Amino acid sequence: MKMAKENNVKLHGMWASPYVKRVEIALKIKGIPYEFVEEDLVNKSQLLLQYNPVHKKVPVLIHNGKPICESLVILEYIDETWKNGPPLLPQDPYKRAKVRFWTSFVEKELFENLLLVARSEGEAQEKAIKVVFEKLQLLEEGLKDLFQGETYHIDGETMGILDIVLCSLFGAHEAQEEVLGVKFIDPEKFPLVCSWVTALTEVTAVKELRPPHEKLVAVLQFIRQRALQASAA
């Protein structure tokens, strides 16, 4: 009976959430079996509110009954707890710091601004698009330092935390292009970012977890319409 409880992993999430996708990718890469509990974010379950009283958001990982909230915190938890699978962070403290620094950059500067592009139109959207391009340029330059001239090898099977976060943002770039009419992952403007994102979308775990293109387009259109209606009201 104790065996059955020993590594009980549940993930409360929502199929279209990029934050949830991060955790799913990490669990798959580490080979951790888990139960996915789909949450209706309009009608949140009592369990979710109990497990994440502060933010009331997904993802929440429940490991042997104990909740862990916030996707980046969950990724570090997974890496520390399941040491058998491939590591999500480098061993060297300085390299770890670089990964955490750039992850923070992608999270705070790219994610936020891309959301703004999706939720706005006209002049406000033009401004937000310009900011995303600026941030992508900074990332492109940062990658030269991060990779230090070494070819960054994605072997098709493993990913680290920064890979996972970038993929959760731009893995659906084709759907984003279709709905927003802007090409962010442009091989001419951002060759390093583009080749990196392309390599990430080919990783087995990512391919297996990617929702169909039409569904991604539909959900992005829904988010956009809802946001535009709310701001017009």
Place this chain on the structure above:
Amino acid sequence: MEEVKLIGTWPSPFSYRVIWALKLKGIPYEYIEEDLSNKSPMLLQYNPLHKKIPVLVHGGKPICESAVILQYIEDVWPQNPLLPNDPHERAVARFWVQFADNKVPCIWRLFRTTEGDEQEEAKKESMEMLRALEEHGLRDKKFFGGDKIGIADIAFGQVAHWLEMIEDLVGVKLIEAHTFPHLHAWTKNFKQVPIIKENLPEYGEMLVYFKRARYNFLATRGLGI
């Protein structure tokens, strides 16, 4: 041991996060005061992306972003750990560090307001943030880290010392013993910890500094005090 330098500014709470971590672990370092109105070539070289402090330089290699620096210090110097051993408790501590970075800035939005809707909004946000700390973060523990201070306590240092200054300058009282009993006690207990007590900007000097900063900021917006 390779040389450790900290580039910071008095009285930035983010500088102090790093000072506290270094001192708690007994790591010798050279402190370099940066003039943010006239940024040094060194800062621009070490933090070209954000051009901000604090920056930790270890053996000539820069680490930026205070939350990243705290983790780095913990990774390199494991003595007097800032994080607990248990993985779940570590995740809880990291959750609160992230909360500190994402939610505590509302007190600085409050700092930049005068009476009106914006101030009411910032006050409301700040109260909600403090309520989350009281009810879910601290609960009935002495420190966020339990019996001793940990990484989350360090991350919330702003709430212990700088918030009082903001309350004084803006003319609002957010943390009171009867509204936030545990948090109120924590602000006192945190500042009694010897390393913290010995490494805090002097309150009067800090008040003068931020009063001027607030005045200048409001003046640029055409608002008087």
